[in-house]
Amino acid sequence: MSQYLTPPPDYAPRKPRMKVPKGAWDTQIHLFGPASEYAFDPDSPYYSDEVSAESAIAMQDQLGLARSLLVSGGGYGLDYLHLEHTLARYPDRFRGVIFPSAQTDDEELARLHAMGVRGIRFVSDRRARNLPRIQPDVAARVRQFDWPVHFYPHGIDLVEYSDALMALDSDKIVIDHLASVPAAGGVDQPAVKKLLEMLDTGRVWVKLSGPMRCTDEEPPYPSVAPIASALVRHAPERMMWASDWPHVNMVGRTMPNDGDLLDLLAEWAPDEADRERILVTTPEALYGN
Template sequence: MTTETVRPDGPPPNPNPRKPRIALPPGACDAHCHIFGPFDRFPLPPDRSFTPNEAPETALRRLHDHLGIDRAVIVQSQGQGLDTRPFLEALARGAGRYRGVALLKPAAREEDIAALDAAGVCGVRFNFLSHLGGAPDPEALRTVVAKVRPFGWHVAIHVAGEDIVTYESLIRSIDAPVVIDHMARPRIAAGVDGPALKTLRALIDSGRVWTKLSGGDRLSAEGAPFRDVVPIADSLFRHAPERMLWGTDWPHVNLHAPMPDDGDLVDLLADIVPDAEDRKRVLVDNPTTFFKFAS
């Protein structure tokens, strides 16, 4: 597939995000972002679940340099199918700046997982959303988890709304550190005591589950600057600040409303976590521990 034949499913990311009003601490980590392409070298495969805009590592690096972000966790996306080439090239280009989260099938071989581990991959992701293929078979999930456990990887879970209630037992059964993406994407209207957040807090209390204070632009009912998300995220941070992470979710795939300004998303974190030392915990200390970055 060439760049001329790609028809993205949504708009590209904001090309000119503003500078955040806050300065991020040295070593700040974007714990959730994606890359796609460049398509002239890495054509989109037919097994992808959606068609993204081109968003290569070079564009991600420019964004991070503009925002003041020094480290990142690149999450392999189903928009690139199971083609690991762009993902692995990005990790190599980062030379320690990046860690990775992979998509794996139960048939994955130990030697392939070892190669991913050596490249900087530290986790595996499972999507439970219908537009990304729906919930994985529990036995398939357990097979993959058993294969990555010897490497000390974590498991990233992408659920939305009350699905976290449905899959609570399955998540509890995972014998590895777990991170729930985007605060489990709860319904804003359900409030801080809705079933999704109650379940998420109970999972966090297990001591093995973390979450990312990300995806505010996806959750907001009001739109930019997404302040209606602050009570939700604040309730999670105050519940367990030692297990909170943060990410941009760039390049914001599968959105069809106005694309968020990543400067707004950085400043939204300042609204959620006003204290600079607390933000350092979320942006530097916690991700260094969870993703095994060099200190």
């Protein structure tokens, strides 16, 4: 597969205008490199220059965030060595999520749990060919560690995959990036209705993140606001926020500033108590132990 270089993030995030509560989390970032030590999966469509843990921490400090959930980069496929090394260096700053394989046994899961891994991630068929699809056996085995199962759909995929997700032996299912629903479809489209239905089960959480994955608009992605706001109104206690830094795959598009992305939360969740839950209480309950 031909690989392209994904653009770098904006390394000068603005201070948020919004009051950021103490102990706030960013529930999805990725880190990469150096390439001499961590090779990209040849089936990944992209590769990246180094995006270091130190630069991520500087960004988080600027935004007033205390902890981050480090999701193993899709560019590495099933290889989570980079994540392991980062967790070992910064155990108080990061927790982790891996892409598992069917061969990830209980002994390996226990070792990863001790290092700070707190979840697994699957993707839909249209999302990426080098990343794992839903694996019910693995999802059942991580329940012993109380790990959430994360799922990243593509477009309106959630309608197709919802039954398989809800059939998993898991009471913690996290849908990434606003379910990637096309914002142009609005709040009444089937994928949004399905997401609200899943939230009502009490087993599902949603990341208020990746608005650029839902639309081709320029920042601040105005067509996403009605969907994000509707989700917050429906179940604020089941929402989390994430930057998705460093925003891979933004070729030919405006790179967002992460201070501006965090300030979108004040529009989507105007109530300060809801933002406290979204940024602190909920992610701490899912990942903080």
